[in-house]
Amino acid sequence: MIKIVFFGTPKIALKSLEYLYNSDTIDVAAVVTQPDKPAGRGHKLTMSPIKEFALAHNLPVFQPKSIRKEPDIQEELKKLAPDFFVTFAFGQILSQEVLDIPKYETINLHASLLPKYRGANPIQRAIINGEKETGICTMITELGLDCGAVCKKIIIPISDDMNCEELFNEISDLSPKLIEETLLGLVNHTITPSPQCEEGVCMANKLTKEETIIDWTKPAREIHNLVRGIYKFPSASFKHNDKIIKVLKTKVCEGSGKAGEFVQVCKDGIKVACGENCLLLERVKPEGKSEMNARDWYNGLKK
Secondary structure (H helix, E strand, O other), X not given: OEEEEEEEOOHHHHHHXXXXXXXXXXXXXXXXXXXXXXXXXXXXXXXXXXXXXXXXXXXXXXXXXXXXXXXXXXXXXXXXXXXXXXXXXXXXXXXXXXXXXXXXXXXXXXXXXXXXXXXXXXXXXXXXXXXXXXXXXXXXXXXXOOOOOEEEEEEEEOOOOOOHHHHXXXXXXXXXXXXXXXXXXXXXXXXXXXXXXXXXXOEOOOOOOHHHEOOOOOEHHHHHHHHHHOOOOOOEEEEEOOXXXXXXXXXXXXXXXXXXXXXXXXXXXXXXXXXXXXEEEEEEEEOOOOOEEXXXXXXXXXX
């Protein structure tokens, strides 16, 4: 059995933890996740999905504010004598002292085809930039941002209408087996990690609030990519009558007009003029209201 400590926080990593926990070849000795955080309207302290699973299965849980600065937790992890640390969307940078704890390596699951889209938002950035494919990689964690040698990878096509939630789900489904195969391959010496080349490096920086605001002077295709790239995470939006309108589903279509002008209302939605072509708004979420068909929202404005 290969003994690991699993580092992760959001839902996207949950299937990997569950798979590894149930594997006949992997022993999950403990879980490291982010501290509980306020959530919802009541700002109630909420556990991460990873912590919920760990507690339900009697796994030890560590929740450092910054694991680099908490030697007591580092000492507890050393006592577990793990073969590997496995990290997947953990949310903290590890120090060399932490990386030196496991017998072999710290393996990270990164949601891009490295060296493209190193950083915090590889899934969203790939869609926003109109990429036709992305993927997942397992890599050896080193000091530095997603720069370690790549062990294994899977290529994932991105269709013209795939949104980030759909891509999140596909990555969540494909990651568990890739992690297990990587751990077994490294122990059995059937995998030789390949250093990343510096050619093609690009960063997936965190999204700014300004980036989520729709600029109608841009081409319709670019706005469409933004809408699906940040679908509900946190959603592209524009203002109408001083109300924020989140846009959830769109389609690029032919047409022209003054940028931002509603040029046609049809059964499928509202056609809005852009810097190039038009964008059909199909689903929106007006401020203070539930998600709805864009046409229903527009018709409600006239009442």
